Amino acid sequence: MKRIIIDREKCDGCLNCNVACISAHEEGSNFYTVNLQSIDSETRNFIKFDPKTGYTPIFCRHCDEPECVLSCMSGALEKDPKTGHVQYDETKCAACYMCVMNCPYGVLKPDNKTHTKVIKCDFCEDKPDGPSCVKACPKHAIEVKEVSL
């Protein structure tokens, strides 16, 4: 399967990946028009900063054994057997947030506005040239690579 491989050393915290993610999930939006102040603007990936360790990209791993899928009580989270990616179906979700609790890396979150959905990386499955964050990273700190399951 394909996974976004992270090289933490290369990240310099520019947050282009965040902006790209927000804009990729907003109808008709691009880098110049995206409204970062909007409560609807949600990024699916996170950069943490610490003075000692620098910037740390926290991105969904689409885990081999996804704890989020195993905790989902509605069938909304499933690991696609073909792509290996963990996909989320908003229409099934019951907003119980057991998945938020069970992702060991703290990737998942409720949506800011309504607390009725989960915000989750979908690997930009509908975009022909792959994850938008990866394309936006000027340092190549994140790259899509094929990994064996």
Add this chain to the structure above:
Amino acid sequence: MKIVIIGASAAGISAAKTIKSTKPDTEIVIISKEDRIHSRCMLHKFLGHERDAQGISFVNEDFFEKNNITLLNNTTVIGLEPDKKIVKTHDNQDISYDKLLIATGASYFIPPIPGLRESKNVYGFRDLKDAQLLDTECLTAKNAVVIGAGLVGMDAVAALLERGLKVTVIEMTADIMSLQLDKKSAQAYQQLFEKEGAEFILNDKVVSVDVNAVGRGEMVHLASGKAVPADVIVIAAGVRPAFRFVEESEIKTNHAILVGDDLQTNINGIYAAGDVNGIAGIWPNAMKQGKIAALNMLGENLRYDDRYALKNTMNFYGLTTLSLGNINPEDEEKCDIFTREDRNNYQKIVIRNGIIQGVIMQGNINGSGFWQYLIKNKIDVSGINKDIFDLSFADFYGINQENGEYNYAV
């Protein structure tokens, strides 16, 4: 090989899925006393008329056909004969197996309070059938009494309020959801429920119920002397693992079916997963146990070590909370307690000798999944020189260079 699974819920279905994706030619028969698959964690959505019965299923409608699994629904198992490898059902079927998984979960318990068990309008809130019967009652009932303000009770309260009933909640402890919350976080929810019209009677308990001429409970009497009128009564005072049908077999039990770390019972080839083995009472653990038991039935030798069960999330009226571990420590436990608050958040961390014992995050629970890992694995955080509320996975960041998965560098 033929695997029989009793119970078609979290543990049973997760086992069946695992078996079919590992060894698709395995024959699977699932026996369930219920009519259809559903997630009991969504019963309140059914009773509140937000979703229909298919809407609270956690598998697709064609799940059994597509995976070539035989489902015997509306069929209750009444006994086992392990020496003959046979399961006996209420309608006199003898169903043979090579390996057996007991995933019968738990059932609710009605305390022996005079009038309560006898009343025809007393319901649990566990199965779709309970919610369907309550649904019918809601057409005519005006006053509902819910006994027990735990998570299940509060799910029922939310649904009954949604249906326009006047709901009175009776709870023995001083606060609602007292296993998951402390006073402050409990009160935040209590106020939200009160705003929706619920009334709470705390620190009190039911002592008797007056049953009328047609067998319905109509007045609930409390220890304090109060009396609350009821058209319908929901009992949410706890559950018991459901294993009556093994009582005449040699399977060892205490309050639950006893299993080893491989989730096998004392009888070779018979496994038990989910609420029925008493390890945990929540969905994620039942799913994971179903998976591990399934792989072991197929010949693996895996251990179930995720025994940490003091964990929950809740979401009522848009207020979300994560609750982990021991959040109300006694003085003699000598814990340090840190709290942080702002207009929308209440956070509490209980810590002893650098090891986190409990966490409450009420309000913002964004990315809070890593806390469970820290508690479960007793990770010492005392050496990390920052505000404890600012911890994240980044402080433990490790990565597998081969496949890009994260791990904890601790």
